[in-house]
Amino acid sequence: MGRYTKREHAAGKFWLDKRPNSPAWCICWMEGRQLRRKSTGTDDLDAAIRELKAHYLAGDTPDVQDVTRVPIADIVLAYYLQHGQHLTSRKWLKYAIDHWMRFFGETESVWAATRPARIERFIDDLQQRGLKPSSTNNVLTAGKAALGRSWRRGELTRQVHVPSVKVTKVQPKGRPLSVEECAAWLDASAPHFHALLFICLATGSRPEAVKQLRWAQVDFGDGLLHLNPEEREQTSKRRPVVRMPPSLIAYLRQLPRESDFVVSYRGKPVDRYYTALVH
Numbered sequence: 001m002g003r004y005t006k007r008e009h010a011a012g013k014f015w016l017d018k019r020p021n022s023p024a025w026c027i028c029w030m031e032g033r034q035l036r037r038k039s040t041g042t043d044d045l046d047a048a049i050r051e052l053k054a055h056y057l058a059g060d061t062p063d064v065q066d067v068t069r070v071p072i073a074d075i076v077l078a079y080y081l082q083h084g085q086h087l088t089s090r091k092w093l094k095y096a097i098d099h100w101m102r103f104f105g106e107t108e109s110v111w112a113a114t115r116p117a118r119i120e121r122f123i124d125d126l127q128q129r130g131l132k133p134s135s136t137n138n139v140l141t142a143g144k145a146a147l148g149r150s151w152r153r154g155e156l157t158r159q160v161h162v163p164s165v166k167v168t169k170v171q172p173k174g175r176p177l178s179v180e181e182c183a184a185w186l187d188a189s190a191p192h193f194h195a196l197l198f199i200c201l202a203t204g205s206r207p208e209a210v211k212q213l214r215w216a217q218v219d220f221g222d223g224l225l226h227l228n229p230e231e232r233e234q235t236s237k238r239r240p241v242v243r244m245p246p247s248l249i250a251y252l253r254q255l256p257r258e259s260d261f262v263v264s265y266r267g268k269p270v271d272r273y274y275t276a277l278v279h
Contacts (some may be wrong), residue, residue: 009049011056016040016048027055059271063232066157067110072143075110075156076100079146096142099126110147114160133167140164192265195255199262202248203227209239211270213262223249 009016014029019037025048026037040051057074058081086095103122104113112118126136144162144207151159177185182201186194199210209227217226225248228239244252252262261269 007118009045009052011052014052014056016045018050021253025051027052053077054081067160068112070110070156072104072109072110073101073106073108074151076143076146079142079149083149084142092138093142096139097146099139100143100146110156110160114147116163133165137164137167174216192263192270196263196270198251199225200208202245202251203242205239205242211261211263214260215257215262216260218252218262220249220253240243 014027016025017028017037018025019146023043025042025045027040029036036178038055040048042051043048053074054077056079057078080090080093080097084090084097087093103125113122123140127133131139140162141164147156147160147162150156151215182197186197186201189197196207196210199205199213202206203210203225205225205227212229213225213227214229217229223244225242225244227242256261258264258267259269263270
């Protein structure tokens with residue numbers, strides 16, 4: 001394709017083309033004077049266009065865009081590809097983003113999608129699909145985060161509002177365990193679950209934080225447990241630095257070190273710790 005040839009299917013500096021004697025579409029771009037190609041793996045034009053858009057949004061920051069023109073699907077997809085897929089909550093975030101893209105499609109603008117009546121229909125759709133108010137709010141929050149990020153980065157001409165739904169307070173599931181019941185759990189648990197449970201009880205930490213805890217975060221000298229590793233960004237579910245009681249220090253000193261993780265099973269970090277509850 002010549003340098004000044006009009007490219008019918010393009011996004012930013014990328015465009016679609018085919019290699020000679022190949023039916024598959026390729027994503028093409030120039031690096032200096034060199035032509036680069038990446039296969040989409042498909043000869044279907046619609047599928048190739050979706051691959052082109054995802055490739056563009058994953059790496060390029062678009063210029064400031066009018067909220068009445070830019071599709072909301074572009075904003076939420078760019079948020080996931082550029083930021084969300086690198087988070088520990090990426091599976092849930094992908095689920096939430098998929099709901100936005102499913103309902104609003106590929107062309108509905110940010111402005112049209114965030115009008116009150118339209119958002120109310122989106123909320124009704126989520127609830128009809130069985131999502132509880134708290135889960136509905138999580139989906140809405142994902143869209144808010146995507147739109148807020150684009151606004152802060154100067155990619156949208158104005159800020160838009162996405163409401164939340166009212167979540168009624170519910171009674172806690174079950175009841176607090178007695179000291180005797182906690183002791184019985186510890187006595188009956190497998191070694192790896194025993195370690196996880198003991199640390200949670202001794203520090204009041206969430207199981208998710210404890211199962212990701214590494215020995216490098218344990219400070220025996222000052223008796224501190226750094227629940228948030230240095231490379232992890234602090235979130236609303238804050239992981240503080242906690243002081244270890246003497247019983248926990250003694251327990252961790254005698255705990256075998258099978259891996260870099262404090263809680264491990266056969267030398268590997270524990271993933272689905274809740275399966276141990278069943279047994």
